[in-house]
Amino acid sequence: IDKPSGLITHPSRFVESQYDVANTVSVSAWVLKHTPSVWGVGEYANRPGIVHRLDKETSGLMVIVKNQKMFAHVKDQFKSRKTEKQYITLAHGVIEEDSGVLDFEIAMGKDGKMAARPKVRQVNLQTVRTLQKGKDAVTEYEVMQRFAGYTLVRAKPRTGRTHQIRVHFFAYNHPLVGDPVYVNKKIQHARDRKLGRLFLHSHKLAFSDLMGEQCNFESKLPPELTSFIDKLT
Template sequence: MKDESSKKFKVSNKSDGERLDVFLSGRLKISRSQVQKLIKGEAVFVGNHKPRKTGEIVKEGTVIEVMELQRTEVIKERSYEKTNLEVEIIAETDDYLIVNKPTGLLTHPTEAEEGESLASWILENYPKLKGVGEYDNRPGIVHRLDREASGLLVVAKTQKMFEFLKKQFKNRDVEKEYSVLVHGVVESDHEMIDFDIDRGRDGRMASRPKTDKLSLRTIMKLQPGKESLTEYWVEKRFARFTMLKVKIHTGRTHQIRVHMLAYNHPLVGDTLYFNKKLNLKRDIELGRLFLHASRLCFADFSNEKVCFEAGLPDELERFLVVLK
């Protein structure tokens, strides 16, 4: 028997043919793993039947219903794993903390990814931050970096600062710059990549068009997805690689990785979006994603702009020396 407290979603023409778990993940704003638990827990109805598979294909016009009671049961506070990784503190005030996240460290644990995280490091070293923010498993964390990336993150030490920073991120007032190495020789010294990003049917983020650079300008306006803006400047060209300074003006999941792949210049060391069969010897030698958050600027409570910088980690510097 269905619970009266539920959410219903009607499959649109655009979503026709999507996987059920991908469809619900986007609408419930939870991970695919959480959705899969709901489906396996018989909390989801496709029309009048319970789906047998989490990857069932949804059809246009079908009504998908999710039981609210059982949905809340899968969204629980996660336990923390102690981290043995060192996190460099770049700056600290009474209101915020600037850290240099190393590669391999999650910003915070999720249903899809578990393990050592910056969140657990914060609770170990700053236990008073528990309760700061919107979620207990993200103490003071306003934004995030991919696990494979490294670089600067700001952590709020008070709820007042958390809300203050959150508003700046929402209004796109925060400046974020990244040091990136991509495959191939990028021709244009400066470019704004502005085609949309959406979640693909396989659950990964996707940009349209994928590799059609020649007709990029005319095609991108016709594609579905969310507005995404990535600006880059060429800093150095190598024989088969290019070093870029990248600034993102929106905050989409995996934005730089997806945009550069679509621009036909995938990031070095990106095993998620750059097909492993195509990965060259250099990617294997590097052993990590060449994506580093090198500069971060925002306003403090006095409305003065404050900026912080973090140089490349040693392993990335050594890799560039080899390329030379």
């Protein structure tokens, strides 16, 4: 499916009955409306057929499966990092490198937000007090186009941490345009508010089906994102 920005993937885990899930404003409800038979597929009642999730603010491709066998098959590909995921995002600032890898570890911060932990190569008396273990996280990126004060980027997460792309680019001092959570007030512009959403789109998704055939999907940028870019040129 092609999820719009502003729609949550699924309701909270406390919403368990089919009736209650169907009456939420979520991808789960949309799935039940169009394919009621998917109820019961998956690991959790509030996520019928949903293998992975996108943040509420993120738009683009998601895969929904119709039976438990396919769910297990695709879920395993996500866990073993055999899927191909590509996102298009617009970051604040001009990224000089044409490509690179962001590998800051990610952990939950004291304020409830996810936080990137720069890797400490050597532990000493100065670092041991602040050293906090996070989870491995890797995001590859390629610069697509540079503008005055912005960089259009293709991001390829190799791991699936919460808010990974958003946290990595924020830690890289290139926060994403329109991000309501990971904000650098010194960098954020009035244009962010005019856009009214996060500039992050799930552009490509690839995985194999039960027959071993590769399934490749692509989603174009929504009109509001292409319009925003056009105004930068």
